[in-house]
Amino acid sequence: MPSQCRLLVRNAAQLVQVSDSGAQYLGKAEMQRLVVITGASIVINREGLIEAVGPNELIQSKYTEVTFDQEIDACGMCVLPGLVDAHTHPVWAGDRVHEFAMKLAGASYMEIHRAGGGIHFTVEHTRKASEEELFERLRGRLWRMVRTGTTLVECKTGYGLNLETETKMLRVIERARRELDISISSTYCGAHSVPRGKTPAETVDDIIRVQLPKLKEMMANGEFHIDNIDVFCEKGVFDLDSTRAILQAGKEMKLQINFHGDELYPMHAAELGAELGALAISHLEEVSDAGIAAMATAKSCAVLLPSTAYILRLKTPRAQDMLDAGVIVALGSDFNPNAYCCSMPITMHLACVNMKMSMNESLVAATINAAYALGKSHSHGSLEVGKQGDLLIINAPRWEHLIYQFGGHQDLIKYVITKGKIAYENKSCLDY
Numbered sequence: 001m002p003s004q005c006r007l008l009v010r011n012a013a014q015l016v017q018v019s020d021s022g023a024q025y026l027g028k029a030e031m032q033r034l035v036v037i038t039g040a041s042i043v044i045n046r047e048g049l050i051e052a053v054g055p056n057e058l059i060q061s062k063y064t065e066v067t068f069d070q071e072i073d074a075c076g077m078c079v080l081p082g083l084v085d086a087h088t089h090p091v092w093a094g095d096r097v098h099e100f101a102m103k104l105a106g107a108s109y110m111e112i113h114r115a116g117g118g119i120h121f122t123v124e125h126t127r128k129a130s131e132e133e134l135f136e137r138l139r140g141r142l143w144r145m146v147r148t149g150t151t152l153v154e155c156k157t158g159y160g161l162n163l164e165t166e167t168k169m170l171r172v173i174e175r176a177r178r179e180l181d182i183s184i185s186s187t188y189c190g191a192h193s194v195p196r197g198k199t200p201a202e203t204v205d206d207i208i209r210v211q212l213p214k215l216k217e218m219m220a221n222g223e224f225h226i227d228n229i230d231v232f233c234e235k236g237v238f239d240l241d242s243t244r245a246i247l248q249a250g251k252e253m254k255l256q257i258n259f260h261g262d263e264l265y266p267m268h269a270a271e272l273g274a275e276l277g278a279l280a281i282s283h284l285e286e287v288s289d290a291g292i293a294a295m296a297t298a299k300s301c302a303v304l305l306p307s308t309a310y311i312l313r314l315k316t317p318r319a320q321d322m323l324d325a326g327v328i329v330a331l332g333s334d335f336n337p338n339a340y341c342c343s344m345p346i347t348m349h350l351a352c353v354n355m356k357m358s359m360n361e362s363l364v365a366a367t368i369n370a371a372y373a374l375g376k377s378h379s380h381g382s383l384e385v386g387k388q389g390d391l392l393i394i395n396a397p398r399w400e401h402l403i404y405q406f407g408g409h410q411d412l413i414k415y416v417i418t419k420g421k422i423a424y425e426n427k428s429c430l431d432y
């Protein structure tokens, strides 16, 4: 046993491990048996990994000879795994508050998109923004996420739609990955929309023949790392054949398939994703029964985005049908200029109230299952020995307060810890 460790958190009223079996995801039955220890401690070693977790007496007796860089007495508080946000678009310039007003007045998402707004508006501003400006904006947004408990986040490109700006966005994400106290899964989403002045066929060709080969070269040179490939598979954006061609090309580059499907119109994107071995498919408001069955068999994770369904007043994603059919269900905030929500506690709350998930199911979907959607559940998403020491400590005696309290998490989350170091501390946390 080492004589020095990075962090000891002791005396937690509850410590939610989520799972203690080494599972890479939890299905509906296991979600009901969340692993929670009462009166618990956790130890993070100097590599930032969890070294021990268990009842106070056990940890205390094992670690009497060990000194810690930092100790936290969590008496009366709860410890949970850092939250995992499985779907965000956080790199952009130019907000769309004016479009929110248009939507409230009755315009649909696609009407605004077809009229040249929506993604096109953001692309125009993001192309003009400097790399430094985009990084500073990303830094602020990721910091907001950290303060609401997110410690691993998926970050998409997709507001460049050409090689120059897509690579600018990838460099910005890479810099954040290297410099900031949050783990990042990076997604190339060059097929987020058909850019102005190009046909869908020209766009697919440019992505497959120009952009992807160049990205491969840049990854090999160590300029940035890309984990996932994404396409907005939607009527009026990319059809099934175009989506298949782009995702297949990404898969050949060893990128994980993680794409937008069956959101506004039933496209049979879920069936396509299952056929291609997609690790994750997001949205799925319009998924078919056959698509649900295919995803369950293929173990393609459904990343549900309750904030988007809420803001756009879409059909409610069929979380319970998916869980009953054996689909792995995860959650994402879908932070983007259309759905300006970067809080996973609010996302979990919406999933419970609008999608009829239980609090156990929501927490699993925002931790181990979201980590699975990013191919990272071997290292993230639960408090188990050997995993990364990412956790939050809330100032309440039952963990469910994280979901029950709607907003105001700045007064609930006391610490956010990444790799065993305090990334955020609220020194004036109010009593619940």
Ligand SMILES: N=CN[C@@H](CCC(=O)O)C(=O)O
Binding pocket: 089, 118, 119, 122, 232, 260, 263, 308, 334, 336, 337, 338, 339
């Ligand atoms: N649906 C496609 N992409 C985003 C919206 C992006 C945007 O409107 O800027 C989403 O996941 O909701």
Ligand SMILES: [Zn+2]
Binding pocket: 087, 088, 089, 260, 334, 336
């Ligand atoms: Zn999205």
